[in-house]
Amino acid sequence: MLDIKFIRENVEVVKKSAIGKGFDINFLDELLRLDKDRRTLLGEIETLNAERKKNTDKEKGKEIKELLGKKETEFRLISEKFDDLMLRVPNLSADDVKIGSPEKNEVIKTVGEIPKFNFKPKDHVEIGQLTDILDIERGTKVAQSGFYYIKNDGVFLEQALINFAIHKLVKKGFTVLITPNVAKEKNVVGCGYQARSEKERQIYHIEGEDLDLIGTAEITLVGLHTDEIIDGEKLPIKYAGISSCYRTEAGSYGKDVRGILRVHEFRKVEMVVFCKPEDDLKIHNELLAIEEELWQELEISYQVIKMASGDLGSAAARKYDIEAWMPSQNKYREVTSTSSTTDFQTRRLNIRTKIDGQNIFPYTLNGTVFALGRAMIAIMENYQKEDGSFEIPKVLKDFVGKKVIEIKK
RNA sequence: GGAAGGUUGGCAGAGUGGUCUAAUGCGCCGCACUUGAAAUGCGGUAUCCCGGAAACGGGAUCGGAGGUUCGAAUCCUCCACCUUCCGCCA
Numbered sequence: 001m002l003d004i005k006f007i008r009e010n011v012e013v014v015k016k017s018a019i020g021k022g023f024d025i026n027f028l029d030e031l032l033r034l035d036k037d038r039r040t041l042l043g044e045i046e047t048l049n050a051e052r053k054k055n056t057d058k059e060k061g062k063e064i065k066e067l068l069g070k071k072e073t074e075f076r077l078i079s080e081k082f083d084d085l086m087l088r089v090p091n092l093s094a095d096d097v098k099i100g101s102p103e104k105n106e107v108i109k110t111v112g113e114i115p116k117f118n119f120k121p122k123d124h125v126e127i128g129q130l131t132d133i134l135d136i137e138r139g140t141k142v143a144q145s146g147f148y149y150i151k152n153d154g155v156f157l158e159q160a161l162i163n164f165a166i167h168k169l170v171k172k173g174f175t176v177l178i179t180p181n182v183a184k185e186k187n188v189v190g191c192g193y194q195a196r197s198e199k200e201r202q203i204y205h206i207e208g209e210d211l212d213l214i215g216t217a218e219i220t221l222v223g224l225h226t227d228e229i230i231d232g233e234k235l236p237i238k239y240a241g242i243s244s245c246y247r248t249e250a251g252s253y254g255k256d257v258r259g260i261l262r263v264h265e266f267r268k269v270e271m272v273v274f275c276k277p278e279d280d281l282k283i284h285n286e287l288l289a290i291e292e293e294l295w296q297e298l299e300i301s302y303q304v305i306k307m308a309s310g311d312l313g314s315a316a317a318r319k320y321d322i323e324a325w326m327p328s329q330n331k332y333r334e335v336t337s338t339s340s341t342t343d344f345q346t347r348r349l350n351i352r353t354k355i356d357g358q359n360i361f362p363y364t365l366n367g368t369v370f371a372l373g374r375a376m377i378a379i380m381e382n383y384q385k386e387d388g389s390f391e392i393p394k395v396l397k398d399f400v401g402k403k404v405i406e407i408k409k
Numbered sequence: 410g411g412a413a414g415g416u417u418g419g420c421a422g423a424g425u426g427g428u429c430u431a432a433u434g435c436g437c438c439g440c441a442c443u444u445g446a447a448a449u450g451c452g453g454u455a456u457c458c459c460g461g462a463a464a465c466g467g468g469a470u471c472g473g474a475g476g477u478u479c480g481a482a483u484c485c486u487c488c489a490c491c492u493u494c495c496g497c498c499a
């Protein structure tokens with residue numbers, strides 16, 4: 001959420017930034033009109049309240065009460081609309097972000113060697129069948145398309161990725177958590193994940209409860225401090241959370257239907273940092289560096305993409321993706337994403353920090369450590385051998401307990 | 410699922426119809442005293458609205474909504490959440 005005062009005084013800046021992100025911002029004039037009406041009414045209500053307090057006359061008291069009732073109803077109506085529109089105003093993109101559609105995304109770095117195979121590389125679905133570590137068909141049978149089983153050594157591989165990641169992150173000063181996989185809608189909306197429309201809703205809702213299945217632990221990690229005041233001395237606070245993630249993937253029918261690249265449920269290790277505004281860039285670079293370090297240690301080739309404004313989404317001010325090499329597709333595919341959301345989320349969730357006696361909204365940043373399904377795909381495909389077996393990256397060997405995952409006899 | 414108790418400022422916590430401009434304590438910020446610190450003293454300490462360049466001034470806000478009343482933190486109703494006990498259960 002942006003500060004309404006900022007919006008009032010910088011309408012053109014807000015418009016320009018939103019258009020750069022590809023958002024329809026036609027409602028901005030209505031928002032400003034509602035803001036004006038809302039404040040006028042609030043003034044009237046407060047004056048009436050003050051009168052009511054002082055008044056001792058019976059007749060006049062009743063009069064005031066009646067008028068107050070009308071004004072309050074009107075106020076509530078306007079406020080509701082106002083709040084709704086406020087939530088639809090996207091965050092500003094950072095100054096260093098290129099304005100433009102996703103085609104303007106920039107590859108800022110390519111690291112590592114693309115593996116050369118003297119056979120036609122298989123995809124993870126085939127490798128998963130041959131090694132018997134994935135059962136996608138039965139996931140579909142028991143649950144639905146987009147759900148899958150991980151079996152046998154696959155289980156150890158996923159656990160290995162988690163362990164490898166959290167050991168590293170603890171050393172880097174992160175507090176590790178296993179978070180709830182559900183959260184009240186307030187936290188979902190607070191992080192900027194509200195649906196643009198019901199049709200495109202990405203989040204599963206639990207019927208009859210004020211609970212959504214989380215799409216990422218970002219929601220539960222940022223939500224940790226909802227309605228709290230964080231001591232400025234404690235910043236930066238760094239969290240790494242393990243959770244399941246649920247996505248309806250509405251609007252992406254037909255994309256990546258094969259395998260487990262795009263699914264409704266997966267597990268992920270996610271970083272969230274609360275920091276002082278002036279540390280934004282520094283922390284963002286740190287998060288990206290951690291993500292790169294992990295892929296370097298896995299010895300898998302990757303690219304770092306700096307997203308143009310059109311690919312930022314509502315909350316992000318700046319975003320980098322890492323794309324890892326996927327041999328079966330002969331291209332790099334997204335495996336991590338790290339964003340700065342400035343004070344967009346903390347404003348919505350009323351998370352403040354006290355620095356020298358002053359309350360300000362801290363900045364939040366997030367970044368993927370491992371989207372475990374996608375990391376597994378990358379390992380399976382990049383480390384595959386001709387028969388469909390694959391090696392375990394050196395850094396994971398001790399965690400998995402073996403060097404190769406063999407095909408099932 | 411059943412029952413009881415609770416929700417007040419950064420925290421603890423008082424407050425059962427007007428004097429609440431919300432006690433008191435702690436924390437934090439500033440100032441004074443001090444070589445420095447501690448201790449002490451004084452002042453401040455949230456959010457929103459209006460006016461103002463600012464300093465500041467005025468007003469509103471005691472979980473949410475509704476009701477009773479001239480008047481509600483305080484009484485009544487509903488809702489949300491929290492705690493404890495019971496039941497069920499990994």
